[in-house]
Amino acid sequence: MRVTVAPSILAGDLIDLRSSVVQIRESGARWLHIDVMDGYFVPNLAFGPQMVRALANCKGDLFFDIHLMVDHPEYFVEKFAEAGADLISIHVESRCDIASMLRAIRSFGKQAGLAVNPETAVEAIFPHLDSVDLALVMGVHPGFCGQKFVKSSLEKIKIIRRNNTAIKIEVDGGVHLGNARLCVQSGADVLVVGTSFFRASDQQEFIKQIEYE
Ligand code: DX5
Ligand code: ZN
Numbered sequence: 001m002r003v004t005v006a007p008s009i010l011a012g013d014l015i016d017l018r019s020s021v022v023q024i025r026e027s028g029a030r031w032l033h034i035d036v037m038d039g040y041f042v043p044n045l046a047f048g049p050q051m052v053r054a055l056a057n058c059k060g061d062l063f064f065d066i067h068l069m070v071d072h073p074e075y076f077v078e079k080f081a082e083a084g085a086d087l088i089s090i091h092v093e094s095r096c097d098i099a100s101m102l103r104a105i106r107s108f109g110k111q112a113g114l115a116v117n118p119e120t121a122v123e124a125i126f127p128h129l130d131s132v133d134l135a136l137v138m139g140v141h142p143g144f145c146g147q148k149f150v151k152s153s154l155e156k157i158k159i160i161r162r163n164n165t166a167i168k169i170e171v172d173g174g175v176h177l178g179n180a181r182l183c184v185q186s187g188a189d190v191l192v193v194g195t196s197f198f199r200a201s202d203q204q205e206f207i208k209q210i211e212y213e
Helices: 017-027 049-056 077-083 098-107 122-131 153-163 180-186 195-199 203-211
Strands: 004-007 031-038 063-069 087-091 111-116 134-138 168-172 190-193
Touching: 004 017, 004 195, 004 203, 017 049, 017 195, 017 203, 031 049, 049 063, 049 077, 063 077, 063 111, 063 190, 077 087, 077 098, 087 098, 087 134, 098 111, 098 122, 111 122, 122 134, 122 153, 134 153, 153 168, 153 180, 180 190, 190 195, 190 203, 195 203
Parallel strands: 004 031, 004 190, 031 063, 063 087, 087 111, 111 134, 134 168, 168 190
Antiparallel strands: none
């Protein structure tokens, strides 16, 4: 099965983002994952709508996968939709009316995703599965690249897949060539890769290998 691979720009060369986008394009990956952090939901800050708009100028055919790690997605969803998002994921732990926020994302003509943190029971997203295009299972505690994969995330992926065969399941954080197959066998079909992608000596080869795990 060919899975979708979404390199995460947060792990790229932050002083030369254009070349990071070009690397992702040239690797053969079809998606680009952009992390948005507000300093409250996670203890870190990253990428605003203006940055996404700028990156969109050099994205070619890449699908923009925006991951909002923010307490109040209602302040940001429309701005990221306008900035060039193709899919916007919010967190089930965020402080908003989840159902209406997912409707809002779709009302802007974008795909909607719902993310779940390692410490949250996966059942929290079940009431919303019919309203999303993608479930995002965090493989690490959100906020930083380069962390170790939390193994219990695999069980979450399996439980979602058993309950729903229609949506995409994305796994984000700590994914590399050594655990991608386990993620895919558990039911994931979108793999976010940050550190492992940018550290690969041959990124085209890396994408080819991980796509067919
Ligand atoms: C973590 C972010 C991830 C991160 C992945 O909070 O949501 O998207 O960029 O980086 P790696 O693959 O290095 O764990
Ligand atoms: Zn992410």
